[in-house]
Amino acid sequence: xxxxxxxxxxxxxxxxxxxxxxxxxxxxxxxxxxxxxxxxxxxxxxxxxxxxxxxxxxxxxxxxxxxxxxxxxxxxxxxxxxxxxxxxxxxxxxxxxxxxxxxxxxxxxxxxxxxxxxxxxxxxxxxxxxxxxxxxxxxxxxxxxxxxxxxxxxxxxxxxxxxxxxxxxxxxxxxxxxxxxxxxxxx
Numbered sequence: 001x002x003x004x005x006x007x008x009x010x011x012x013x014x015x016x017x018x019x020x021x022x023x024x025x026x027x028x029x030x031x032x033x034x035x036x037x038x039x040x041x042x043x044x045x046x047x048x049x050x051x052x053x054x055x056x057x058x059x060x061x062x063x064x065x066x067x068x069x070x071x072x073x074x075x076x077x078x079x080x081x082x083x084x085x086x087x088x089x090x091x092x093x094x095x096x097x098x099x100x101x102x103x104x105x106x107x108x109x110x111x112x113x114x115x116x117x118x119x120x121x122x123x124x125x126x127x128x129x130x131x132x133x134x135x136x137x138x139x140x141x142x143x144x145x146x147x148x149x150x151x152x153x154x155x156x157x158x159x160x161x162x163x164x165x166x167x168x169x170x171x172x173x174x175x176x177x178x179x180x181x182x183x184x185x186x187x
Contacts, residue, residue: 001054001055001058001059001079001081001085001174002054002055002056002057002081002085002086002172003056003057003072003075003076003079003085003086004026004056004057004058004059004062004087004089004169005022005026005059005060005061005068005072005080005086005087005088005089005117005136006021006022006023006024006025006026006058006059006088006089006090006123007023007028007061007066007068007088007089007090007091007113007114007117008020008021008023008024008060008061008067008141009147010045010060010062010064012162014147015144016149016150016155017148017150018133018145018146018147018150019065019089019091019129019133019146019147020089020148021089021090021097021140021161021162022060022089022090022113022131022145023060023092024158024162024166025089025129025131025162025166026058026059026060027084027088028129028162028163028166029058029166029169030047030058032166032170033049033056033058033127035047035048035049035056035058037058037060038140040062040069041074041075042058042059042071042073042074042078043062043063043067043071043074044060044061044062044063044069044071044075045059045060045062045076046053046058046059046060048064049060050172051096052173052174054131056173057079058080058128059071059075061070065112065113065116066113067069067116067117068090068114068116068117069116069117069118069121070116070120070157071118072086072088072120072121072175073120073121073184074100075174076147076173078122081083083121083123083125083179084122084125084126084127086126087126087127087128087129087141087169087172087177088114088117088126088127088128089128089129089131089165089169090111090113090114090128090129090130090131091130091131091133091146092109092111092130092131092132092133092174093133093134093135093142093146094109094111094132094134094135095130095131095132095133095134095135095149096134097131097132097133097134097150097154097157097158097161098157098158098160098161098163099129100130100131100161100164100165100168100184101126101129101130101132101185102127102128102129102130102131102168102177102180102181102185103128103130104125104126104127104128104177104178104181104185105124105125105126106124106128108124109122110143110180114128127172127177129136129165129168129169131161132161133146133168146181162164163176166179168184169182171183171184
């Protein structure tokens with residue numbers, strides 16, 4: 001059993017913003033695996049299905065970014081999903097647009113969604129996929145930047161990155177996350 005969590009903010013104003021790249025990956029996995037996000041419970045929107053014989057859950061917390069853990073923990077508890085069987089996908093200012101980094105543990109690095117996740121699941125040791133959104137231009141405030149939409153050029157890059165993330169997620173159904181890291185952190 002695996003749980004794939006994409007972090008973001010609910011509502012139309014946040015669609016396709018840098019901060020919602022985790023939601024975008026979950027939406028793509030939903031399409032690719034034909035798992036509708038049709039369940040509204042645990043302060044989130046989720047779907048469940050089978051991929052390659054493995055039961056998988058896709059979750060988009062609807063708590064707003066800063067409270068993401070309030071959705072993740074109850075779903076994990078209800079379905080008895082172990083810490084090592086989750087992956088959290090989120091935006092990262094410290095990586096350039098187009099780059100992803102997979103990790104098995106680490107601090108929140110200033111990301112409030114990850115701070116909430118760590119607080120609610122009780123550990124920093126969980127799988128994650130960090131998706132690069134780069135730093136804001138000189139003089140622009142971080143909140144304005146992360147809540148802004150990608151440029152057309154960036155969005156073309158992000159489509160490829162979203163596909164790369166979905167490929168990494170699918171690969172995790174076949175091999176341990178550490179091996180997936182070794183493959184996807186090379187590029």
